[in-house]
Structure formats: structure tokens, C-alpha cells
Amino acid sequence: MRYRVTVTVSSAIQHVHDVQAVEINHINENGVLSSCLVWPKGYSVQPCPSLNWNHTFLAKAYYIVQEQLRYTDQVNDICGPLGTELLVIDSLEENDFIVEKLKAYEPSGESKVFLGCPGHQPTPPRNFSCRGSDATYQESTSASMGFWNWRGGKPEAVPGKCIRLNTEDDGAWVVSGCGPLSNFVICQCQRGIPSGTLVSTRFNQITFGSKNCLQGDRIMRVVSVHSFIECVMECQSDVSCSSFNLIGQNGITTHLCQLSVYHSSIVDLANFIVDETCKYYELMR
CATH class of the missing domain: 3.10.100.10 (Mannose-Binding Protein A, subunit A)
Structure with missing residues (x-):
């Protein structure tokens, strides 16, 4: 059985001390909408001043x-x-x-x-x-x-x-x-979210029964991120990216963002595995 959790990253961006927060709206299986503001981990590092960075x-x-x-x-x-x-x-x-x-x-x-x-x-x-x-x-x-x-x-x-x-x-x-x-x-x-950037992306977190993670041989690129939002932005910035795994454990600030060109509609379910530290998402462009 295939399960979906639909999440929208809206264009509502708030600025607090020059650090940008992104509003995330979550719709559960009963259609109930909830929202929150998220500052990706790593923002304790000072925001960039106006300099020519190397x-x-x-x-x-x-x-x-x-x-x-x-x-x-x-x-x-x-x-x-x-x-x-x-x-x-x-x-x-x-x-x-x-x-x-x-x-x-x-x-x-x-x-x-x-x-x-x-x-x-x-x-x-x-x-x-x-x-x-x-x-x-x-x-x-x-x-x-x-x-x-x-x-x-x-x-x-x-x-x-x-x-x-x-x-x-x-x-x-x-x-x-x-x-x-x-x-x-x-x-x-x-650097955070570049000034003036409006993020507007709908994506699905998908599982197939207990299978919740796309296998490594379907991954095209892996980057380290501090948050879910950074992984979304990495996928958005790559025109070939259609989905990603976000792998990490509670209490660990750095996560692996595994970008993929594949979509569950064209990938055999044998390419998915069970991994409790992993979540698989598909971007809906």
C-alpha cells in the first residue's frame, strides 16, 4: 500500500534579525491543515554580512x-x-x-x-x-x-x-x-535562504507499506545538510532532481540529502528498502 503525506512549503517568509524562517503547512490524512515556522539548524552561525566571500x-x-x-x-x-x-x-x-x-x-x-x-x-x-x-x-x-x-x-x-x-x-x-x-x-x-527568494513547492513524503527509502544505486548525488528545508532547496536547484531521501537521527545536526532523478511511478518497488532513519520525498513541480 502506498501512503502520502502532502506538505507545502509556502512563499510566506518572515525575517527575524536578518535570518529567514520558512512557513510549512502540513495536511494530514483527514485534510486537517497545520503550519509552523522553521529555522533550519545551523542558523546559530552568524548570517553573512555584505562582503566578497571567497x-x-x-x-x-x-x-x-x-x-x-x-x-x-x-x-x-x-x-x-x-x-x-x-x-x-x-x-x-x-x-x-x-x-x-x-x-x-x-x-x-x-x-x-x-x-x-x-x-x-x-x-x-x-x-x-x-x-x-x-x-x-x-x-x-x-x-x-x-x-x-x-x-x-x-x-x-x-x-x-x-x-x-x-x-x-x-x-x-x-x-x-x-x-x-x-x-x-x-x-x-x-548564507541561509538568499534574500528575495520565495520558495513555493509542493512535495509528497511517500512510503510503500514499511518501505520508506530509495536504495543507493538510484541516487545521483549526496550532500550534507542541516535541515529538511536545505534538502528541498538542493533538489529545487537541480533541474534533473525529482526526489530525495533525507537521512538522519534525532540529536544529530547534520543529515544526508540523497538526490535522485527517479520517481516512484517509474521505479520498481524492489528499489525501496526499510530504513528508520530515512524519509523519501518526491517534488511536485
Whole structure:
């Protein structure tokens, strides 16, 4: 049996402190309409000021400065006055993107950059937390939330309360002192929904009995997102996209958005599987 939940992302957009919220109207199987305003997760990152940003990745923009500064100077003298935050990385895909950009600046040498995720003290065991994010790492128990990319799988038992990404280690993170030990400064901001954009899309969440997720070999592209709205926008921006899986677990801020050219009307039901962390949607253009 095929089930549908029809949702409309309307053109009603509200602005609060220059961050845009999108109104979502939900119609249940009895035809009852409910609506709410949604701010995609990740909006704790500062909205982008009017600058010429070097690079963009999903909803983030980055301002890269090739300069050797202490951690506190990077936060207080570079990113802070711009109205932004020091770099916080949310996924392996974003980590790889940053490494690629740094290698383009320094193709023959090692690039090092501080992350905005300091520890609460310079000696182990430390608790690390990322600015403008809910990502945390507790060194005494290895308990964590969010994305962490330690070299060797955990922080080394060396003095230091700062975290540094090194391109020679394929983007692995290490504990370090907070002096002038990086040769780049990366500030980030949240692009969010572009100014003036009106989203008007109807789409269906579809299941086939207990089967609720399109299998991986039907997926054309995978991106990391912070919210359902970002996945909708990724699909809208790709003319070949007709559907997507949104995969994630409660309490995890980063989700996988799996875009597909396929539609359930032309895909065999054998291409769908049961996955409790997945929801499958079809866009109705």
C-alpha cells in the first residue's frame, strides 16, 4: 500500500534579525491543515554580512585570510569585527572541501588552520565545544555530539586547548597550543535562504507499506545538510532532481540529502528498502 503525506512549503517568509524562517503547512490524512515556522539548524552561525566571500559550501560562506595569528586574535581581530565566527566543520564532506581550498592556496606546503572549537582547559581531560554549534567532545569518556575528525580517532594527550586542521594529515585534527601556529584564518557565515527568494513547492513524503527509502544505486548525488528545508532547496536547484531521501537521527545536526532523478511511478518497488532513519520525498513541480 502506498501512503502520502502532502506538505507545502509556502512563499510566506518572515525575517527575524536578518535570518529567514520558512512557513510549512502540513495536511494530514483527514485534510486537517497545520503550519509552523522553521529555522533550519545551523542558523546559530552568524548570517553573512555584505562582503566578497571567497568560497561557499551548501549554506555556508567562507572568508579565507592567509595570515599567521594567535587563536584569540583570529576570533577577536579578524572574524569578530566581520560579524562572523571562526571555522566550525560539520561533516566529512565540508572537511574535504576546506582541505581542497587550502591546498589550492599552498599546493607545495602544509596548511594549518584553527577551528572554533576550543577546550575548556589546556591539559587533559578536556571538554571541547564549537562556537555557534551544539558539537561537543568529552575527552574523559570520548562522548561526542556532531562531527569530529581527530587524527588517530581521539585527541592526543598533549598540552593545548585549541584544535588545528592540517592538510598534510588529509585534514585530520590535532590538539595544539593557541599561539601563532596556523598560517590561515577562515571565518564563516550562514548564507541561509538568499534574500528575495520565495520558495513555493509542493512535495509528497511517500512510503510503500514499511518501505520508506530509495536504495543507493538510484541516487545521483549526496550532500550534507542541516535541515529538511536545505534538502528541498538542493533538489529545487537541480533541474534533473525529482526526489530525495533525507537521512538522519534525532540529536544529530547534520543529515544526508540523497538526490535522485527517479520517481516512484517509474521505479520498481524492489528499489525501496526499510530504513528508520530515512524519509523519501518526491517534488511536485
